[in-house]
Amino acid sequence: MNAGIVVNDSSSLRWDVAGLDYLARPEAEGPRSSISLRGEKVPPWAVPVISRMEELAALPVVAPGGSSPMVLEDVMDALRFLTRVMQDDTVIPWIGRLSSGGLQLTWQCGDVEVEAVFDRTRHERDVIVAVGGTEWEAPADQADSLFATVADRLHR
């Protein structure tokens, strides 16, 4: 039942993910559903990132007061952003779930913090870079250069 995700535009993933739709409705396909990664150039961050997304998708309660299932488009937006900005030695971001079904990615190294939010339900797709007490922000689809300003400080 796992369907491959194909995105035919310039921001496509350069590798293939199958079963990603399971993240948006894990209860529908049962506990044996899983996501597989295909391709010769699956980046090293993809396995822990997808594993964390599976964990988050399976949560019965995200936060007090109610939450929505993960939104597949937000997952794809997050993966596309990671594909663009991650290098092999970039630290793996912490990933959290928003009650809307969106995702939050956070990198923290010393006094540098990068927080990216992918939340189409609330029209939030922004990246904030904080160094010390100063913050800069950009829409996620235009934030590659902003991320690059601190990328060399986010190495493992």
Added chain:
Amino acid sequence: MLVYRLIPVWSCKAVDGRWEFQSNAFDNASPQQEGEPADDMSVVLDDTLAALQRVPGKLPEETSWAGDEWGVAVLHVRFLRHEEEQEILRTPNEGEPAHGDVRGKKGQKRRRRLKAHADWVIHPAASPS
């Protein structure tokens, strides 16, 4: 006056063997039914809790859907009202007579400010290892 926010470990990053809550821990709830407000963050009100002779540190064990994977953070009502334009509502429910809601928009920047303001009352009992 204070309010308490229950926070699960999946909204926390493990840092040096301790749970550190992230800004998504201060997200509004997602409406489950049509007509429900979209700007409410569920909390427990300090004054009602005290009147009931209860303490915030026991909220994880006293809350039916919480447990060892949940901790409690505290926020000041004055900060929420005057610096973050939030409204505090008394919304007792069947499971929690001291329940309240912090009503108001909470975009990414505001969630980050709430995170910076908040402190743990009690960390989640579950080990971060």
